[in-house]
Amino acid sequence: MAFLLPSAVLVLMAGSALVPVAAARLGRSAAAWSAAGTLALPTLLLAPLAPAALAGEVAVHRISWLPDWGFDISFRLDGLGLLFAVLILGIGQLVILYAVYYMPPRDGLGRLLGTLMGFAGAMLGVVLSENLLLVVVFWEITSITSFLLIAYKHETIEARIAARMALAVTGGGGLALLAGVLLLGRMAGSFELSAVLAAGDAIRADPLYPVALVLVLLGAFTKSAQFPFHFWLPNAMAAPTPVSAYLHSATMVKAGVFLLLRLYPALSGTDLWFLLVSLTGAVTLAYGAYVALLKHDLKGLLAYSTVSHLGLITLLIGMESPLSTVAAVFHVINHATFKASLFMAAGIIDHECGTRDMRRINGMFRVMPRTAVLGIVAASAMAGVPLLNGFLSKEMFFAEAVEAGALGGYAYVLPVFATFAGILSVAYSIRFVHDVFFNGAPMDLPREPHEPPGWMRVPVGILAGLCLVVGLVPQLAVGAILWAASAAALGGPPPEYKLVIWHGFNLPLAMSIVAMAGGVAWYLFRRVLFELHDRHAPNLAGPAAFERVLNAAVAASRAVLGLFDPRSLRRYTLYLILAAGALGLAGFLGAGPATLAGGLPATPAEPAAHGALVALLFGTFGCALLHRQRLIAVAFASVVGLIVSLAFIRFSAPDLALTQLSVEVVTIVLLLLSLRYMPGEAPREAPRRRAGFDAAVAGATGLGVGALAYAMMTRPFETISWWFTANAVEGGGGTNVVNVILVDFRAFDTLGEVTVLAIAALGAHALLEGLRLAPHAPPAESEADRHPVMLAMLMRPLLPLALAFAFYILLRGHNLPGGGFVAGLITGVALILQYLAVGIETTSARLRIDHLRLFAAGLGLAIATGLASMPLGLPFLTSWHGYVPIPLVGKTHLASAMLFDIGVYLTVVATVLLILSEIGRLSTRERAAPPPRAARPDRAALEEARV
């Protein structure tokens, strides 16, 4: 049954892709229904596993992925996971219903609900993962989806700033968590939770335990908005209210405390844990509660109260007694119910009034009595009023505070602090109820408020009802799941506890009464507090500090970059060359003297070779010296290409010679075409002394590389090539070893290379598309004879001949010099010649080839050939060859690598055609040529004439 676990997460992830499609195709309500269905499926999938989890059993399903690194896709379901899954899936449904009414009708809901599904999937992944690395992965996805949801209204700058801040804080925490998890995995010897939880003693004894603990806590505290990382949460209220209710009160912010509970058996039980967790929790509890009262924004109050309640849960976990952990789990449930309903109620009020300022929203009880009742119930639960769920967990907290305090030396500190926190939370709850629903009449609201549509109240009602039910019959409502979740968190059965409303008159009850009375008093003196706060409070603005740090970091990295970045290509190239030279010379350090020439006997050089060398140097130095005369430089460069082709022939490399020769033609055509849009002569370059320096660098580099080449060529070497030669016929079915290496032995490399080629061509296509350039005053006679008649006549017989020849070269490539690369280039050259002969429009009209599709066909064929072997259980790109009887032809030797080669061929053809036709097509949409410099009216002369 455990195999259902991965699919539960997977369903939600798939839903996040499908819901936007449903929204776009079928409309708003389809989006809502499909989202609701998507959330219902995991519920159904998990339902059969629930009884076992409630009984305290752990279900694990493991899919091996990277076993050597200890990274498996493994999921588990226990009581704790089940509790959180119920929260995620249950509140999710209510949030969808609420969002349908909350979001404006013009919002199609696709983006919102799609992202929410992705979030729900990731959150479910966090709570159901067995592998800690998987937890981190899902954890990061929740950060990213939260970022997307906070920035939902991305037109407003506040939303963008808030989203970035939340991502920086929670994402940074995620990185710390990853580091912590890696350490934990090393200490426990496994990333599987079962192993980590069982290895608690080893982990606590490890010298790196403090480091791992701090890193994990950083992750948990940032996510759960603990002081001093709390500031992102109030800002996250820029998100639409359904998101606030779901992510930022009920689920995502609970991921931090979930992690603390999850790792409780492995990490807790040390002084450091107690100190860090309980202290952070206590500070957050008090600070959040204190600030909450001071907020005039409805959602701001709720956000800080969330911070405060998360602090309470953290404090309970940090207190380290089994019962306080039970209380923490219980409060997770209670807080999720009352806070989500409060956010929804606040959203209704915002929706109806057009503002969230509590100084203006007053007397809503008369306007929307039903919503008011629900809001009052939920707020009372938050304050800890008896008969509601918040009261029960607060009593447990007070009781634990008394217990823990009695153990330590300062018996009174913790109970007093707990009561003080209770006073504050009562005070802000009263403010929420009194300011919004009573307190006179509303003051100039942007809208006339009414009772909202009935369905919008339903989710609030359900949650408020749950507060009441849990408050009245706690054992019946949540007894089972609380027991199971606590057992899972503690790593054993929890101690005896009684979930009842009435414990008799005792100290906790007295503390509650004091908290109630004190809260009322605190609220009555609120105006004094507001004034004191406005006047004296230190500006503890987290967001501003965050922005300052961020800006300082940006400025600092700019400054550092400025030191090293001259913003000049010449300098970059110089650094690169000098660095390469330094690295190359470093190898000689410490080495003894060695002769330049090695032991190999020199091969004799015939006179022709010397002649070729002279031609080569003539070409390359001519090109270098006359580079400013661009046409001449291209002519010199073409000499070099020809000599290199000849060199390949001389040294027994016919494939290379063919390739070089055809590439040469294409490259020269390309350069010539581009020259039309550049001045024929480049301007003189700025300082003269630079030229001397550059020449020295160039000369030294040339000398060095030449010496290196000579040293290499004269030394004996070992090659692995004999293997390819020996196996070419047997294994690859071809006698041309170069081609067999390309399309068979190393076909994966070739696939990569043609992909690079396609990327380069597509990049060039993207750069040139729609570009309009002005030609540089072309000579008149070439304009008149754009398409010479002779060439056009010649091309008629030549084109089919050339294509047939290319086909022949392609087919024979496996056995004799040739192959896809050469054939592709020849085809490209032939078609380019056709373009030149009859013009680009005419050719394009006849030759209806979509180059982009040609790429798809070529790469697709190559990949398909590779994939074809996989259903047979053979690795990617395994080739096959053998004799096939073909009618009329007879038995023919065929190799599957031939198909691969055809894929290469098509890609090369597409590359050549796409690039050259794109540059050629520039001429069909030219701008007017700029008038020659001399003809341009001299502005100074004009000015003079006007005077």
Place this chain on the structure above:
Amino acid sequence: MELVLATGIGGLVASGVWLLLRERAFSVVLGLAMLSYAANLFIFAGGRLSAEAPPLVLGEVAAGTMPADPLPQALVLTAIVISFGTTAFLVALALRAIGESGTDHVDGGREAER
């Protein structure tokens, strides 16, 4: 013969580096082309020059003749084609730069500041 080829490679590298350090995109493209010739020849020479026959496994290859090393050839063959792709991309980039900033200076529109 080794000395001849090494001199050729050295010459190509020298003029390639020189061109690479120029200020105009077109010169840089030419420089890269020279450098790729040099690099291709260098890798190719890794198989040494003593070969007497192309790397074909044919029955009629005379006994005693040594076929060339196929591996550097395979490496260089794709490198030649890819260097065409790079050249084309750079030319497109230069043209785009001319369209955007009106100059083919490698550092873009900062020409006016100089």
